[in-house]
Amino acid sequence: MVESSEAGDLVFRALADPTRRRMIERLSQRECTVGELAEPLDMSLAGASKHVGVLEQAGILVREKRGRERVCILRPGGLIAMRDWVARYSAFWDARLESLDRALREDGDE
Amino acid sequence: MVESSEAGDLVFRALADPTRRRMIERLSQRECTVGELAEPLDMSLAGASKHVGVLEQAGILVREKRGRERVCILRPGGLIAMRDWVARYSAFWDARLESLDRALREDGDE
């Protein structure tokens, strides 16, 4: 792999894992402690903690110490790199969707 | 890992690699053969071909055989799963961005 060191790269890599996407889903409803995130996941607390660490390093959430608990809070804007990237290619799609016949040559079957 | 088998999961995983994102970037300008995609990447043709395979399986592009070349064509709509996912949390951000003082408690430094 090529190391890339781009900031957005951490976001893309963080989101590649379905478990972490479930965590984000959950956190978009309400703040959760690490334990609350781990509970529905059939996973050890330490495992969940590592996932939270990945999300934190990607700038997607922050961990806030409250007593002996760590409350995870989604950072609005943490996914901006990805939104921008997607927006960029949305423009591409919109342009191409006007000439569907060519681009969708073999697209009808899936 | 939990197998997830969700369709969108392939898209997220495909986009996790910076090399594949560069390929998409390139393909958004013009169609390319596998060889053309490999050339600027300092990577063997076989390596590039594997990346193309991942993108194809995720539904992001199609490979079209033309003579002895395979032309890669971005599928408009191939990234819809991701766009939808992002749109969903964009709504979340917009809601939260109105109460910045709480959510951005330690957000000023990056």
Added chain:
DNA sequence: CTTATACTAAACTATTTGGTTGACTATTCC
């Protein structure tokens, strides 16, 4: 027909990743 080109497939390797357990710290509760 023969050779070069464009690519894929298979086997292999090294690194990364997702997960575990066990030990440790910090906090709360009795």
Added chain:
DNA sequence: GGAATAGTCAACCAAATAGTTTAGTATAAG
């Protein structure tokens, strides 16, 4: 103070990933 709770850290393991090389197929060109 002592025991339970919440979490992190470090070491470890298995599986996935990104890359290679070598061999093989299909098409193009001489």
